[in-house]
Amino acid sequence: MKQRPVTSRDVARLAGVSQSAVSRCFSPQGSISPKTREVVLAAAQQLGYRPNTIARSLIMRSSRTVAVVVSQLDNPFYALTLARASRAFQSEGYHLLLFLVSDDGDTTGVMSEILQSQAEGILMLAATLTTPFAQECVDRSIPVVMINRTVDFMGVSQVSSDNYHGGYWVGSYLAGQGHRRMAFLNGLASSSTGAYRRRGFLDALVAQGLACWAEESGEYRFDKACEATRRLFAQKPYPDAVFAANDHMAVAVIETLRAELGLRVPEDVSVIGFDDTPVAAWPSYRLTTLRQPVEEMVTVAADLLLAQMREGHLSPVQRTLPVVPILRGSVRQRG
Amino acid sequence: MKQRPVTSRDVARLAGVSQSAVSRCFSPQGSISPKTREVVLAAAQQLGYRPNTIARSLIMRSSRTVAVVVSQLDNPFYALTLARASRAFQSEGYHLLLFLVSDDGDTTGVMSEILQSQAEGILMLAATLTTPFAQECVDRSIPVVMINRTVDFMGVSQVSSDNYHGGYWVGSYLAGQGHRRMAFLNGLASSSTGAYRRRGFLDALVAQGLACWAEESGEYRFDKACEATRRLFAQKPYPDAVFAANDHMAVAVIETLRAELGLRVPEDVSVIGFDDTPVAAWPSYRLTTLRQPVEEMVTVAADLLLAQMREGHLSPVQRTLPVVPILRGSVRQRG
């Protein structure tokens, strides 16, 4: 027994005014006299009336909705980012439409839904936009901001941390501390962050006259990272340092080294991660890592999106935020 | 330069048919001849037309949208649950409107927005509904399913794991293994899960002729849990077992015991958690804990919500799913 919902007409009838008057009571700039407002609000209260956002969106041609596309919600870094972003938009009166995509990032179906949904902005977390859709967003002047993923298309804004220089720092630092057999544990092939971290790392090694000792992929997943570690340490001589593309995998490396291979960190093997998630600071790991400025990334991304939605015209921006090395105890010190 | 969006009229004009014909091309049960469909689709393609979901929702009186309210996204358990739930609804063609609430759970503002948004169902993750809003949902026949939170109101469906018996098992098990000074580390006062776990735990102790040695709150947060641990171990005799209301805090307990107090787990202190999040299985912790059937909880909750949205009438259900003890190595064994 689905009862017909209460509309502004019902309220108008009960209050003895026109539907327009009711409408004006619920919009900020509506001109209405204090006493009619009172009567109307009373009637609304009595009937349990609430303005229908959908109808409002239609006539206003504005949904006040932002679509968020995210993969890897199981990665605490992105869960946190989503939480922050959500707060930013909620506080500005926007609603969030959430879309999850699988790790391999097939955004096609989802993008189509987003465009139909009349979202006024799109935030992409660790998910990539295909060029045709990026183009379509530009055509419809729907601002897009990508966090931690880049795409070779100037029409969308991108906020990333400086993955290349982060990787470069790791390479230099490890070399500087006297390591000679550095291994890299990558995430997913589809991830541009991983690619940049790797590139920087390799370039740094080359600059020191070194080469990468071994390379594996852990797909950003704990269990896969454990397996990859076993492969990296399948034969001697072992690597004397492992750079993992994120903290989550770095922890997997440490756990595997200790529990299965009887190796100590950092005495036998040094480990460096990326992200500075909370786990990195736990006493058991004291993981040296690179901090991504989560807070700032979200702020910048949200502000960008909000600004572009307000202005209605697109002026895409590419921002790269510095990462900062957090020195803890997972790297063997020279001498 | 925000260009006017393409409407079905534009397509109709280009294709030389009526607007109705266009509409029928995009709805499954529309009667249309193959050749007009072809012409229309071609025109739509050419113009980049996409049906406007908002207008469709309005006329269909159905938004195909589910609102998800979640707190504690930083807790991996809920991040995972959200990920699963999202998949379930997306695959049924529903859109997810995401609302984050602060831990203390002020859902009032958010609930008001949800009701205006014309969501057809509400999923609450670790967030509580106040009775007036619960009543309003019932009045509007909007199905609500709460996961892991209970409220004393029969109008909404609730899916929880058996927190009471989980707590009870912990109490019996610890007693059975010869512990005598058990401490409880609670989460938030506002959380019914914590309350049930505590109740079961205390009841089990009483049944063994024991009492709870000490009690603290860690607010489900790592740092707060560390502090609470310090308080629990501020003076001797130390507790010989700690039951933490979730794994996240249990790990904090272990870290603090080892790093700051030089205590071993389980030789000096036994620790039990709740959830069986991935961390619990890491070799460093080998945490004995109670597994919540995440997968099943989500499936049950999503199916319930979907069924109730389809049927349009409410028949709320309270489901309690069994938790299963996962015995690892964080409890000292008798003898």
Place this chain on the structure above:
DNA sequence: GTATCGTTTGCATACGAATGCAATTATCTG
């Protein structure tokens, strides 16, 4: 060719709220 039936099409209207315009009322001014 005509009568009949089924399919396809367009017309007109509806969904619920916002707003320009004109009409009305309230307020102010001299």
Place this chain on the structure above:
DNA sequence: CAGATAATTGCATTCGTATGCAAACGATAC
């Protein structure tokens, strides 16, 4: 108190799509 001005109010229309209804069309059978 008349006249002018400002503040409210209601009417009618609009947003973009779906659908009942009747008209037009095509196919089929005799």
